[in-house]
Amino acid sequence: MKKSFKEKSALVFFFASLYSATAGVFYLAATRAYQPVASFDVIRLVMLVLLFPLLAKYVLQLVCSPLYSLVGAFRKQSDMAVWTPSVSVLIPAWNEEVGIVKTIKSVLDTQYPRLQIVVINDGSTDGTHEKVTGFMADHKPEERQGARLEYLNVSNGGKARALNRAFLETDGEIIITIDADSIMDPAAMTNLVKRFSHPGVGAVAGNVIVGNRRKPIEWMQQMEYLYGFFLKRTDSLFNSVYIIGGAAAAYRREVLQEMGGFDHGIITEDIEMSTRILSRGYKTRYAADAVVYTEGPSDFKGLCNQRLRWKYGRILTFIKHRKLFFSVRPTHNPYLTFLLLPMAVYAECLLLIEAFMLASFFIYTVCTSDYMPLAFVVAILTAVFGVQVLADSKRRLHRNLVLLAPVTWLVFYAMDMIELQALFRSLKRLVTRRELKWQRWVRKGILNNACIGEPQMGLVSLDHR
Numbered sequence: 001m002k003k004s005f006k007e008k009s010a011l012v013f014f015f016a017s018l019y020s021a022t023a024g025v026f027y028l029a030a031t032r033a034y035q036p037v038a039s040f041d042v043i044r045l046v047m048l049v050l051l052f053p054l055l056a057k058y059v060l061q062l063v064c065s066p067l068y069s070l071v072g073a074f075r076k077q078s079d080m081a082v083w084t085p086s087v088s089v090l091i092p093a094w095n096e097e098v099g100i101v102k103t104i105k106s107v108l109d110t111q112y113p114r115l116q117i118v119v120i121n122d123g124s125t126d127g128t129h130e131k132v133t134g135f136m137a138d139h140k141p142e143e144r145q146g147a148r149l150e151y152l153n154v155s156n157g158g159k160a161r162a163l164n165r166a167f168l169e170t171d172g173e174i175i176i177t178i179d180a181d182s183i184m185d186p187a188a189m190t191n192l193v194k195r196f197s198h199p200g201v202g203a204v205a206g207n208v209i210v211g212n213r214r215k216p217i218e219w220m221q222q223m224e225y226l227y228g229f230f231l232k233r234t235d236s237l238f239n240s241v242y243i244i245g246g247a248a249a250a251y252r253r254e255v256l257q258e259m260g261g262f263d264h265g266i267i268t269e270d271i272e273m274s275t276r277i278l279s280r281g282y283k284t285r286y287a288a289d290a291v292v293y294t295e296g297p298s299d300f301k302g303l304c305n306q307r308l309r310w311k312y313g314r315i316l317t318f319i320k321h322r323k324l325f326f327s328v329r330p331t332h333n334p335y336l337t338f339l340l341l342p343m344a345v346y347a348e349c350l351l352l353i354e355a356f357m358l359a360s361f362f363i364y365t366v367c368t369s370d371y372m373p374l375a376f377v378v379a380i381l382t383a384v385f386g387v388q389v390l391a392d393s394k395r396r397l398h399r400n401l402v403l404l405a406p407v408t409w410l411v412f413y414a415m416d417m418i419e420l421q422a423l424f425r426s427l428k429r430l431v432t433r434r435e436l437k438w439q440r441w442v443r444k445g446i447l448n449n450a451c452i453g454e455p456q457m458g459l460v461s462l463d464h465r
Helices: 005-031 038-064 067-078 100-108 128-138 159-167 188-194 216-237 253-259 269-279 300-320 334-352 354-368 372-391 397-403 405-432
Strands: 087-093 115-122 148-154 174-177 201-210 249-252 283-294 441-443 462-464
Touching: 005 216, 005 372, 005 405, 038 216, 038 334, 038 354, 067 216, 087 100, 087 159, 087 188, 100 115, 100 128, 115 128, 115 159, 128 148, 148 159, 159 269, 174 188, 174 253, 188 201, 188 283, 201 216, 201 269, 216 283, 216 300, 216 372, 216 397, 216 405, 249 253, 249 269, 253 269, 269 283, 269 300, 300 334, 300 405, 334 354, 334 405, 354 405, 372 397, 372 405, 397 405
Parallel strands: 087 115, 087 174, 115 148, 201 283
Antiparallel strands: 174 249, 201 249, 441 462
């Protein structure tokens, strides 16, 4: 669907502003000479010391990421023979009338053999029940590509309880979860299952791509997802993917049984589950070619509330699994316990003082006319992000992000501010011990264009928790 004049104007203003700022940095770097100021040397040193641990982590992840494909090919050859296990897909739904049918269709279109789909309606108050039952009535069992489609309608109890209830109805060797506002790529299921060829793999994360790309705030999320999921390649090399989102998550059945189901006391039950699986000594991996399209919030308030839920849930997960930090137990992966988890907490600590650090850095830059470091960072981020776009299995879908590459640094600053508000709100809830409920945000739904695998936005609106 064509963008409206308002949407086009917003994108033009968005890019004009970011490109002007970026061009200004390079202009100043080329025309201004460095003027040392002794009193600012301490600021530069302190900032370098504070940022060094995170920079070292990112450098390690970026350097190792090219090995992902090579090691993946080796693992396929050295692991068990070709394995085609039975699969059960769980689709929890709460007020998902906009996208639920498209989600079900996309799972059926994978045409995976020995497939069971369990849709569980968690007390929806909209037309979700009518949509699902209508679809089932219109598509008889013989028309479902051989898949078994089952439906549960229960009273509202939260996503974790819904998943646990649906799990009781499954018989698949691999359990996959997908959100009811998402669309599964035809090859996603097969590519997820491939990563379970080694018996020690307990869970696998799919590659989630933001499918709505009409507004600047949606482009920013698309870019952020691409960058974040690219780093999972290195985490997968070390068998330590600790964030496996429910929009594209796969688990070995016996591992889920051993874990005792999802924890309904933590709102990010998916992150808690993947961390718990790692704590029991299992491997977790990432499948870059197992793509699931999701819908990101299309307004500022919705994005802020989404990040509050993610941030608060991750903090609760860290508290619950605090014994994993710096653990030397043989069953725990040192990459996870000494690098990933500690650096995740360290990054949150830096986020608290990021505004002060940025102010200090720009004061130093202006007063000393030392614009070269900033220009260097902008150039490096542009190059890195360009490589990430080219390396993605759906790079054609991400061609719009080529325009964002030169202004990646500014997009990261903007997203950090959103993360900062989420951190402050999370800490406040932690201190006051206030429970966090699912939030509502405007939904439109994703339409699937199967010929090019490129979702576009629909027109219908719906509030989503």
